[in-house]
Amino acid sequence: MYQKITLFIQAILILGVSSAFFFAEKREISESEKRKLAQWPALTDSTYLSGAYFRGISSYVNDQFPRRDELLALSNTIRYNMGLHFENEIRTVVVQAGMEQGLAGSDTSNTSLNDFNDAYSGGMIILNGAVFTLNSGSTAVSPVFATMLNDYANALPGVQVYSAVAPLSSAYIPDEQYAHLNGKNEATLLAIRDHLNGNVKFADVMAEMNAHRNEKLFFGTDHHWTANGAYHAYVAFSKAAGFTPVDRSEMIYEKRGVFLGSLYDLTRDPSVQEHPDTLEIYKPQVSSESIRYGESGFENGKKCLLFSGAVGYTCFISGDYPLEKITTSIKNGRKACVIKNSMGNAFAVYLVSHFEEIYVVDFRYSKHNLMTLIQDNKVTDLIFGMGMYGAMSRGTIGMMRNLGLNKPYTKSNVEVPTQEKESEEIQNENEKKSEQ
Amino acid sequence: MVFSSLIFIYFFLPASLIAYFLIPSMTWKNSILLLFSLLFYSWGEPIWLTLLLFSSVLNFVVSLWMSRFRGKPQSKLALVVGIVLNLCLLMTFKYADFFVDNTNWIFGTAFTKPGITLPLGISFYTFLALSYLLDVYRGHSQVQRNLLNFMVYVSMFPHLVAGPIVRYSEIENAIHFRKTTLSLAWSGVNRFCLGLFKKVVIANTASILVEKYLDLQFLTLSSPEAWFGITLFSIQIYFDFSGYSDMAIGLGRLFGFEFHENFNHPYAATSVGDFYKRWHMSLGRFFRNYVYIPLGGNRSNQLRNIFIVWLLTGFWHGASWNFVLWGAFFGCCMILEKLLERPLQVTPRLFKHSYTLVLIVFSRAIFYYVDFEKLKSFVITLFHSEHAVSMNLKNDLVGYMFFFATAIAFCIPWNEMFTNQSKIANWSNRIYFYAAPIINLVFLALGTILLIDDTYNPFIYFRF
Known part of the structure; x- marks a missing residue:
């Protein structure tokens, strides 16, 4: 009888969980994991034959499992507490398939994770509460990136093209045991340099950062660099461009507070939670105004801030947008266009000391015609300023190529508005239209 | 599909058990078990389901052929054909790249590797089928004349993708008459x-x-x-x-x-x-x-036999020299x-x-x-x-x-x-x-x- 009753109870419990799944509300996005959750997959010949359909159902069950967030938190706590923990310990993080879905396209005002899928596909390690992505670049793709820059330089005579690519955090793992994991960072960047023609200038970002490797160059809980890391990239760029970089003593220093970034969201590791990052920023003393635009066209421009009030990486140029135009008080006739992924945000803010206008284009979201943008607005400097995630994948390079090289120049009827007032006018006009 | 997954524990297993126990007839129970087993296999590799079905039918036919000529030379011929065909399947789908690689290495040729992805469980279900053919030939097991029952033996999901390699004689009776007792x-x-x-x-x-x-x-x-x-x-x-x-x-x-x-x-x-x-x-x-x-x-x-068995055991594990080395080490x-x-x-x-x-x-x-x-x-x-x-x-x-x-x-x-x-x-x-x-x-x-x-x-x- 005991066996019968207990077997019955176990069966009821399992069926109870199964039933709860059907009644549980299905979600599209996980706020806690900052990613899209798997939806029921579409059944087609190809998804069936490749097995993607069935794998999709498995992912759907995992992602939509009742009380997923609570179970996930519990799972991380159990994993963490399986062993005792010590100072300076190294822990490895197994990357799960589900982590590969970022929030791209859903809300570009959030810091998207999709641009560094390649970077963390090699796994991560946690050293004393700081997460380091382990992928360290690929010299095989460097020539493809360099060729794309050469092609832009050839297509845009009179515009100076720059490569200002940053290494991954794996380049600065502060432990000799794992020093070999940073192997390809430098080689990848140098291979880019070696394949550039004379029309493209190479900013040796890594060399500059190496000289300051004992400083905090990357966040520990986030996959981005710090304002300090980005500053060294700016110095490297200034050297390549022939500027004198503005010293940080001439900027306004602010300590904003502590935060947990994207890598905490991914790992949910308690040791990472115990070591939050501090957001420190350096504001150039140049007045500027910023307007952000949608993925194409120049309607619906909205004012944004060079440094928003956010305590996190989204502080820099207010986050990732398809196009941001920064107008500064500098009058020297030079205008820059920065092609970037999210790493370019912290870099672009320093450029306000050197350019009249800066067009910041996020190649992942923008559908603007880059040739038109550059020629109509008389851009003098085209800077590819980004984290290596963007330069080590043929897919992202293809996106950058598609921005301009695969599009003919077409005279734009609407030039990018230069004043916030104009932007407000556009907004007012749109509001009127929508009211009508 | 793997046993250690939420979809298996909370959906596949309960569904298969409910369907199985709701039906009283053993023929229908076997049908349900087979149906769920094929679904289980499809989950990971739908494309290789055809290979599993082909292998099952092939071995079923060979075993009938063998049993028809029991005690005659044709029976031995059927066994040899069955073993050769099974090994050919295994060699093609598991070892083809390995052989091409080594042929190119030894003879300096440049044959292209077929690049076949290893079908899930092929080493296990092929050995299962081989054991069946050999047991039937030796008279240790009765031939199974019902394709459905035979397929239940070969492809039943509890042992399909990673064993244990169950001998037919172990479950011969259970395929026809079995009862899930409380204990x-x-x-x-x-x-x-x-x-x-x-x-x-x-x-x-x-x-x-x-x-x-x-x-x-x-x-x-x-x-x-x-x-x-x-x-x-x-x-x-x-x-x-x-x-x-x-x-x-x-x-x-x-x-x-x-x-x-x-x-x-x-x-x-x-x-x-x-x-x-x-x-x-x-x-x-x-x-x-x-x-x-x-x-x-x-x-x-004996010593030679031991060494051969261990070389084969190593090679069974994978199409790579390190597994052969591993076998030789244990030999x-x-x-x-x-x-x-x-x-x-x-x-x-x-x-x-x-x-x-x-x-x-x-x-x-x-x-x-x-x-x-x-x-x-x-x-x-x-x-x-x-x-x-x-x-x-x-x-x-x-x-x-x-x-x-x-x-x-x-x-x-x-x-x-x-x-x-x-x-x-x-x-x-x-x-x-x-x-x-x-x-x-x-x-x-x-x-x-x-x-x-x-x-x-x-x-x-x-x-x-």
């Missing part, structure tokens, strides 16, 4: 939950540490760390595979089948020979019955044990146990590193390294002490130790009887929580 279901549930715990909690935790030592720290390992890492891999592979076998046996019981054991506390062995009587026992039985004994067993050329170990049989008999048990463990743990390196250069470098590191021992080793040894204690506790054959002490055995059985449901729920809860962010964590033996 069978009870023990099946207990066994499944135990397997889930072994895989999800122990093997998966060990795998994180294994990756850390054997991959991430590979270039900077000290000798103690190298031994620690490879010992962890020994823990991982045992709990991964025995956990899978526990789940397979438990699932079999839920459907009324009683499979033979596949593991018997192998790390308690006192010789390499003893180890392989306790490890992956169904594969050992296959090679003993169908290769070793027909070659002459221990009556003629040599077994031969040495045979030659030193008398002196070994009088050596202390502790010594025998220790040398066995050292050899087994060492052999895992050959299993882990498919790349020969890496393997060579790792073996050197095991005995000499310029690197000092890092804090990681001390931290992990101390930090994971409860984990190691649990793993070791599961490796000890408590039942063998207390066989003669019936009082203790009775008491422990009694306590387990009442505690089992609670233990199951704890294991199930832990499994569910740890699987929530783990959509696919295949078993190591899936790649064989």
